[in-house]
Amino acid sequence: xxxxxxxxxxxxxxxxxxxxxxSCGIMLQEIKLKQSLKIAGFLSVFQGLMPVLGWFxxxxxxSLIQSYDHWVAFGLLLAVGMKMIIDSxxxxxxxxxxxxxxxVLIGFSVATTIDALIVGISFGLLGTSIISASxxxxxxxxxxxxxxxxxxxxxCKLINYKLDVIAGIVxxxxxxxxxxxxxxx
Numbered sequence: 001x002x003x004x005x006x007x008x009x010x011x012x013x014x015x016x017x018x019x020x021x022x023s024c025g026i027m028l029q030e031i032k033l034k035q036s037l038k039i040a041g042f043l044s045v046f047q048g049l050m051p052v053l054g055w056f057x058x059x060x061x062x063s064l065i066q067s068y069d070h071w072v073a074f075g076l077l078l079a080v081g082m083k084m085i086i087d088s089x090x091x092x093x094x095x096x097x098x099x100x101x102x103x104v105l106i107g108f109s110v111a112t113t114i115d116a117l118i119v120g121i122s123f124g125l126l127g128t129s130i131i132s133a134s135x136x137x138x139x140x141x142x143x144x145x146x147x148x149x150x151x152x153x154x155x156c157k158l159i160n161y162k163l164d165v166i167a168g169i170v171x172x173x174x175x176x177x178x179x180x181x182x183x184x185x
Contacts, residue, residue: 001123006133018145021040022151043141044145048137052130054122055124
């Protein structure tokens with residue numbers, strides 16, 4: 001898989017972390033560097049490690065479905081993309097949480113990385129280099145999380161985009177690209 005595609009996947013996966021970071025910035029309103037690093041660190045480490053776990057799972061059953069791996073990768077990316085689009089239209093809870101609490105961060109991190117686990121399975125099925133993919137996902141998520149925290153603090157009321165819809169469409173598009181490359185080329 002080329003680096004442009006990996007970067008696009010990383011951007012799509014990091015949207016949930018970005019949204020969580022914006023929310024954390026809004027909740028905190030004033031944020032210290034140490035708090036920003038903790039929040040972005042948790043989100044990006046989990047986002048970078050989940051594809052590795054998925055990759056191992058994908059590699060372990062690749063031989064069972066090798067002739068259909070592109071269909072499975074497409075199906076997984078389609079499912080994740082559709083879930084992101086559907087979730088973007090659901091009402092969000094406005095409960096007041098402490099986003100710097102370690103348990104809250106673990107919850108946020110796990111909740112935002114299930115799609116990365118599934119994408120990791122696709123990486124395993126496609127034989128993608130997991131080290132470079134994981135590193136790119138980690139770095140993009142860290143940058144997006146730090147940006148989200150900054151924007152959440154600075155522009156609390158101005159950010160109200162449906163970024164999950166865009167991310168879902170991106171993941172579905174990448175799944176379609178994989179399917180087209182393996183089916184018609």
